[in-house]
Amino acid sequence: MLGSLSQVEYKDPFRVFKTAFREYDIKDFDRFIAEVSYFALGVYAGQPGGNIMTPFIHLNKMLDAAWVVLERMEGERVLGS
Numbered sequence: 106m107l108g109s110l111s112q113v114e115y116k117d118p119f120r121v122f123k124t125a126f127r128e129y130d131i132k133d134f135d136r137f138i139a140e141v142s143y144f145a146l147g148v149y150a151g152q153p154g155g156n157i158m159t160p161f162i163h164l165n166k167m168l169d170a171a172w173v174v175l176e177r178m179e180g181e182r183v184l185g186s
Contacts, residue, residue: 108169109162118170125163134160 107115114121125134137160 108172109166110169110173114166114170115173118173121163121166121170125167129160129163134164137161137164 110118110121137157141157141161
């Protein structure tokens with residue numbers, strides 16, 4: 106199941122991480138998560154600062170890619186037994 110990944114990204118899930126971290130660093134993702142958490146926890150009078158959609162898309166793809174890597178590791182462990 107591809108999830109949010111393209112076929113190329115599904116074949117090479119590490120490409121997703123390379124692309125995401127080429128565009129944003131870990132501090133950007135940390136800031137994004139903090140801002141979204143703050144926005145979700147209560148009444149927020151202002152607008153979120155900056156672009157929040159692109160980091161969300163990258164984070165979503167990284168979670169899907171991590172799942173693919175985990176499934177492949179599990180599959181190799183089962184086949185190797």
